[in-house]
Structures are given as C-alpha cells and as structure tokens.
Amino acid sequence: MGPATAMNLGRLLTQTARRVPDAVALVWGEQRWSFAELDARVDCLCAALRARGIGKGDRILTHSRNGNAMFEMMWAAFKIGAVWVPTNFRLTPAEVGYLAETSRARALLRDRGFSAHADAIRAAGHCELVLAIGDAQGEDLDYESALAAATPPPPDHEADVEYGDPVWFFYTSGTTGRPKAAVLTHGQMAFVVTNHLADLFPGVTERDASLVLAPLSHGAGIHQLGQVARGARTVLLPTERFDVEEAWRLVEEHGVTNMFTVPTILTALVEHDAVDRYDHSSLKHVIYAGAPMYRADQKRALQKLGPCLVQYFGLGEVTGNITVLRPDQHSTEDDESFPLGSCGSARTGMDIAILGESGARLAPGQTGEICVRGPAVFAGYFENPEANEKAFRGSWFHTGDLGHLDARGFLTITGRASDMYISGGSNVYPREVEEAILTHPAVLECAVVGLPHPRWGESGVAAVVARPGHQVTEGAVLAHLNERLSRYKQPLRVVVWDALPKSGYGKIPKRLVQDRLREEGIGF
Structure with missing residues (x-):
C-alpha cells in the first residue's frame, strides 16, 4: 500500500x-x-x-x-x-x-x-x-x-x-x-x-x-x-x-x-x-x-x-x-441471558476462530486455540522469522490462549496454551524466571507456576531441586534473583523438593507441579 x-x-x-x-x-x-x-x-x-x-x-x-x-x-x-x-x-x-x-x-x-x-x-x-x-x-x-x-x-x-x-x-x-x-x-x-x-x-x-x-x-x-x-x-x-x-x-x-x-x-x-x-x-x-x-x-x-x-x-x-x-452485557444477576464468564464478542472488523490441532475451525462449545485476524493484527515480530512463522500459521494469528465460542459468538477463555501467568496485570513468563533460578550454582532443576493470589490475581511459586551434595534455601534463591529479575517477576514463594513430578516422557508438566503444591497446602 x-x-x-x-x-x-x-x-x-x-x-x-x-x-x-x-x-x-x-x-x-x-x-x-x-x-x-x-x-x-x-x-x-x-x-x-x-x-x-x-x-x-x-x-x-x-x-x-x-x-x-x-x-x-x-x-x-x-x-x-x-x-x-x-x-x-x-x-x-x-x-x-x-x-x-x-x-x-x-x-x-x-x-x-x-x-x-x-x-x-x-x-x-x-x-x-x-x-x-x-x-x-x-x-x-x-x-x-x-x-x-x-x-x-x-x-x-x-x-x-x-x-x-x-x-x-x-x-x-x-x-x-x-x-x-x-x-x-x-x-x-x-x-x-x-x-x-x-x-x-x-x-x-x-x-x-x-x-x-x-x-x-x-x-x-x-x-x-x-x-x-x-x-x-x-x-x-x-x-x-x-x-x-x-x-x-x-x-x-x-x-x-x-x-x-x-x-x-x-x-x-x-x-x-x-x-x-x-x-x-x-x-x-x-x-x-x-x-x-x-x-x-x-x-x-x-x-x-x-x-x-x-x-x-x-x-x-x-x-x-x-x-x-459492553456495560449492558454485564449483570449482577446470574441470568443466563447474559454471557456470564465470557470476555465478550468479536470487535468490529475483527474475526475470531477456535482452531483445533489440525488448523480446522471447531464447533461452538468446543475448546481449542483462540485465533484472530483483521486490521488490528500487528505486522509481526521485529527480525524474528521463527516466531512469525509460528504465530501466523494458516492465515490466522495464534494467540496461545485456549477457549471456546458459544453459538452467539461470545468467547470464554479456559486457559493458556503457554504457562504464562498474570501478576498485578503484568505478564510473567515462567521460562524466563526458571532460567534465572537455574543460574544459581546449587540448583539442579526448577519449575515456576502461577497460583491464585488474593491481591495480585496470580503470583509465582518456584519449586527447586538442589544439586547432589548442595543445599539450597528459599532465602538464597530469592536473594539470587534480586539483581536478575524485576520485582514483579520474582516468585513470592520457593519450595525445595527432592524431585520434580515428571511425565512418562520425562517432561515436567506444570499442572502436576500445581497439583502437588495444592496437596501440600502451599499457596497465598
């Protein structure tokens, strides 16, 4: 143009x-x-x-x-x-x-x-x-x-x-x-x-x-x-x-x-x-x-x-x-004529699709990745072709968020395809936090997850495993992060475990980490 x-x-x-x-x-x-x-x-x-x-x-x-x-x-x-x-x-x-x-x-x-x-x-x-x-x-x-x-x-x-x-x-x-x-x-x-x-x-x-x-x-x-x-x-x-x-x-x-x-x-x-x-x-x-x-x-x-x-x-x-x-779509009454739990319908001039793993549109009520297209979509990530290729598959922008549309076109977000959590309105990306924690010489492995927090919406909890022959404490990990990460990215709690829960493929599913934290009564 x-x-x-x-x-x-x-x-x-x-x-x-x-x-x-x-x-x-x-x-x-x-x-x-x-x-x-x-x-x-x-x-x-x-x-x-x-x-x-x-x-x-x-x-x-x-x-x-x-x-x-x-x-x-x-x-x-x-x-x-x-x-x-x-x-x-x-x-x-x-x-x-x-x-x-x-x-x-x-x-x-x-x-x-x-x-x-x-x-x-x-x-x-x-x-x-x-x-x-x-x-x-x-x-x-x-x-x-x-x-x-x-x-x-x-x-x-x-x-x-x-x-x-x-x-x-x-x-x-x-x-x-x-x-x-x-x-x-x-x-x-x-x-x-x-x-x-x-x-x-x-x-x-x-x-x-x-x-x-x-x-x-x-x-x-x-x-x-x-x-x-x-x-x-x-x-x-x-x-x-x-x-x-x-x-x-x-x-x-x-x-x-x-x-x-x-x-x-x-x-x-x-x-x-x-x-x-x-x-x-x-x-x-x-x-x-x-x-x-x-x-x-x-x-x-x-x-x-x-x-x-x-x-x-x-x-x-x-x-x-x-x-x-809109304001008229909010209600204090739990009336089913209002889209309760929804974040709304498509903005004027924008299109939303829920896509399955094959890239095909899913029917109303089915959960998949929230994808969008229209004039508000950005031009791409600066000098990052790999990220652009992933984000723009099949002529849609892939948000990385999961959700479903109802028959009227109201969207409900059900989770995040990524492990990101939002603390006090700021996005926190566990991988960045985990990478900083892993620079501590006594830490063998770690997983960071967001848990509900009464003030911040969500806050981070880090589960860490010490290297053999080493000891690690919550205070040591938090002190280590002070100069490395902004305050809002730092976890509020650090727990030390003998091992992290792993899937059959050797991965550390964040869901299993969250489950164990809840079982142990760890939260805010």
Whole structure:
C-alpha cells in the first residue's frame, strides 16, 4: 500500500490542537497543559530530535514513569516517523539493555534516577543520544533545556508514512522466553484507535476526562490515543505509587468519564472505603482487561459503580482488539441471558476462530486455540522469522490462549496454551524466571507456576531441586534473583523438593507441579 493509504498517527494530536486548542489535554499534579501547549511542546521535541539526527525509522527507547515527558515523547516519535519503544519502568538495567540491543535503539528518554540504565545501554553501544528528565549527568541532554533551545518546526511537518511503517515496538514475550518486539504500524494503529472509539468508549469528546492508573508503556498508552483523538483530557496520578484515595479524588475533581484498569486495580478501587466518599457518578466506561476477573469481584464492582464496566480481551500483538463485553452485557444477576464468564464478542472488523490441532475451525462449545485476524493484527515480530512463522500459521494469528465460542459468538477463555501467568496485570513468563533460578550454582532443576493470589490475581511459586551434595534455601534463591529479575517477576514463594513430578516422557508438566503444591497446602 502506498503513502496515500495512511495518516501519520501523530496527526491525531495536531488535528485536536487545532480544533480545541484551549481544552485541557494533560493534568499531572498541579500542572495543566492545553492541547495547543502540549502540541507546541511535542513539536519542539520533534525539532530537538531531528537536529540530532533522529528521524524516520529510528527507534527511541523510553524508560520512564508516567509523566508529561513520556507522553510527549510518544507523540514526537510518531510525528517524526520514528518508532516509540517504551519499557516497563520497573525493569533492571540489564533487562532494558536487552531491549536496546534487540530494537537497536538510537535515542533514549530516561526518567530521573535511571542513570544506571543509560550507562548499561551506552556500554552496549546503543543510544548515543540520551535525554534525561531532571537529573542529566555527563553526556546526557537535559529534557527541558532541549525543548527550550529548539526552533519550532513549520506547520504540517509530520513525516510522510505508509500504512505498514512501524510506529511502536510493543514488547511482549508472546508465549515463551525473552521479550519480542511486536511491530505496530501507522495504518494498523489508526484502525485500533477508531475501533476503541467505536467499541470501548463510544461518544468521547473534549468534555470527557480519562484517568490513567497503569503505565503508559502498554495498554494505558494505547487507551490514551483515543482520548487525544477526541480531545478528552488525560489525568495522571501525581506519583508512581497507586494511591486509591487520590484516584477517587481525581475522579470527582475532573468528572472522569473513563479509565483503563486491570482486574487487580479495579478490585482495589472498589474495596477501598474512598469509593463511598467521592462522587464517581460521572463514570461511563471503566475498562478492565489483561486477566480474567473473579465473578464475586465483578459483582461488587457493578454494585459500587453501576453499569459502566467494559471488559475486553486483547494482546499487544492485536493491540487490545479481540473482544468486548459492553456495560449492558454485564449483570449482577446470574441470568443466563447474559454471557456470564465470557470476555465478550468479536470487535468490529475483527474475526475470531477456535482452531483445533489440525488448523480446522471447531464447533461452538468446543475448546481449542483462540485465533484472530483483521486490521488490528500487528505486522509481526521485529527480525524474528521463527516466531512469525509460528504465530501466523494458516492465515490466522495464534494467540496461545485456549477457549471456546458459544453459538452467539461470545468467547470464554479456559486457559493458556503457554504457562504464562498474570501478576498485578503484568505478564510473567515462567521460562524466563526458571532460567534465572537455574543460574544459581546449587540448583539442579526448577519449575515456576502461577497460583491464585488474593491481591495480585496470580503470583509465582518456584519449586527447586538442589544439586547432589548442595543445599539450597528459599532465602538464597530469592536473594539470587534480586539483581536478575524485576520485582514483579520474582516468585513470592520457593519450595525445595527432592524431585520434580515428571511425565512418562520425562517432561515436567506444570499442572502436576500445581497439583502437588495444592496437596501440600502451599499457596497465598
């Protein structure tokens, strides 16, 4: 497809700033920026990047907590035709170094306190340009100084792009191993934004406000694109800590109409007594995704918040665009006319199939792999033909999740083909954790599984076996992981066994590990 088939995604901000220049675009603590102000700052950032040789196709790594600079860098990357590469800010320097290596990033925006991350990336020969927010050191460029010194570009300066040009590397491990860069494109993301506006939060205008409760690096960042497209204000929590009281205060102050959450966040919001002390009647669309929600928690949320819950199922690779369960499809009653236990039906313009091992479609009610196709599916994993071949078998994208459709087309997820579990809304891939544990000199073998956790949804338990002649303890394993893995990836419990349960083929089925843990009464 040629250039005339795609708009530069950054034009969403340009257009809104012209249409409603004085509307509030972004709120962070005491600070406010109108759309005209935000757009002007983004344009100056574009000029600062271009002046230092960063342009179309270059990858810009962003390691930052939520804040105006992170939001601005996203839009600037889009406008200059570069590729935004956001990280989870909790990652270690080594983990971020791996993302820099695999994306071959040329520039880095880093938040204060993350100079060690910049050092690790520079040492590996990447990101010659480092923009630092607030604590620039050595060769770092101070973020605000760079903007202040820039000459604003002329109007309509955005790079020309084609439909398939990359706009965002959305890092995901898919089903196994270390993170892979899912390539999101300008054309695909224009569809995703349009679909979000149609299916998740219809009717949003500049009179609406959206509260951000999760990192902008992932689903929350995707959610905000639709808000900017329609001129709604984006409200950030003032600190990185998730403060429920402050969240409800902001809902009342700004008349918040929509927010993106994961089930653990939504449950925390509903169970806190602040929910009864602030006016949240403005809420129209409280979206939850990323993990199944327990029915009891769902009912409690409906009782407290009213008919505003929206569930969706989606992966980074399909950028949140697989199913939707609308507010009117939720109920506190266990009425069979409602699709109870379902994560919804296919999003507008998307197709879902349950495929068996032969690749043929299965009948309603039969369980198989959830596969999807349509304009929201990503362009593939960056420089990873092996993963692409596996993911795109038979003209479908294979999610790695298992489930079934009913006769009406409502999807129910029954399990994961992979062993991934979701802790506090973040995907944890046991293989990565197991590989880190196995670097301990006293560990012979190990298996990591997710078990239900009352606060985090699921948390990890590691079962380890010591090498002959060695001893290993829970404390030793956890200490060993401290420098190797982000906190959310570390198991909360470690048990030491004489041997791991094995199948007749010598494999270690995770189901058998979970069964034994339950038999021994190990859990949370």
